[in-house]
Amino acid sequence: MKAHSPPLLAVAVFLLCQTAQAHISVVSGPAFAGKSQELTFKVGHGCNGADTFRVEIRIPDGVTSVRPLDSVFGKAVVSKDAATGKVKSVTWTKAAADVLPGDTQLYKFTLSASLPDAPFTPLFFPTIQSCRAADGTESTTEWVGTTPHQHDGNTGTTPTEEPAPSVFLYPARTPGWNKYTVDQHVHDLSVFNDAQIVWSGNAAYSPNAATQQLIAKEPDTQTLRELHPGTEIWVKY
Incomplete structure (x- = not known):
């Protein structure tokens, strides 16, 4: 040094400011490799003026011990792999009577999980957002893009998919100087x-x-x- x-x-x-993120983003702060922590996902808007009534967050490989919190939508539903018992996704669905006539609300969804021990790598949570308009018409946006150019605002490349919410896994840290060896290419x-x-x-x-x-x-x-x-x-x- x-x-x-x-x-x-x-x-x-x-x-303390963060870089621009997807319209569905993780807003719970830095994530640390190999640690258990809470992740909060922000759904900033609905779909073309329609209110969000369902959010499905898919759990990536390496993420374990997933435990969701209930939300204003009600109870979270956990889907598991029948063979391994691994949590594949968590879904929150709003009751039909609670769907709003327009896109006026911001929603947050929280789960706790043990994150993989893979510092200096991004971790993507593909998310499916479903909305319902006042006339009953339903629409879906798939926030599933995980390729690097979709999270790099300097490439000038038009993304083929909406970017999935993600966290960047940091190694453990202490206040002051920390020495690391980076095993990944960080652009x-x-x-x-x-x-x-x-x-x-x-x-x-x-x-x-x-x-x-x-x-x-x-x-x-x-x-x-x-x-x-x-x-x-x-x-x-």
């Missing part, structure tokens, strides 16, 4: 938006604009833009 000048560290502060360093600064050799990145400007001015220091497998990094939280 490169020795840091006091002015550079003095302005390295937390930046988008905005996954470190809740860190103060990231160092790799003589390259650095910070989500804080003032700190990033100082990095650019620091002698013999490069701007860190992506991480390759096998890269050793230091991250300050």
Whole structure:
């Protein structure tokens, strides 16, 4: 790790905002590899003016010990694989009498789960959103896209599917400096938006604009833009 000048560290502060996410997104904060935690999914809108009446969240491989919370829709229904007992999906369905005449509400759904021990990787939860208009017409949006370009706003590529809600799995952390070896290719360093600064050799990145400007001015220091497998990094939280 490169020795840091006091002015550079003095302005390295937390930046808590998150990058733009799918219209169905995970809003419960950072997720940690190999840990059990609650995940909250936000459904920000209905379908073309129609109210959401059912949400099905599919559970990816490696996620275990799934236990959902009931919601304003009522009780959660868990679907399991008959052979293995693994939870395949969780569905919340609103009673017909509670469906609203229009798309006016924001909904949240929460489940607890044990996450796979795969740090520096994204974890996708394909989600099926069903809506019902005032005249009874039903429609469905499948938020199931899991290819990288669908979560990279800089590619200019039109997604073929709506992006699935996802979390980025971080390794365990402590306040202060943390040393990691990245086993995956990380193209988008905005996954470190809740860190103060990231160092790799003589390259650095910070989500804080003032700190990033100082990095650019620091002698013999490069701007860190992506991480390759096998890269050793230091991250300050």
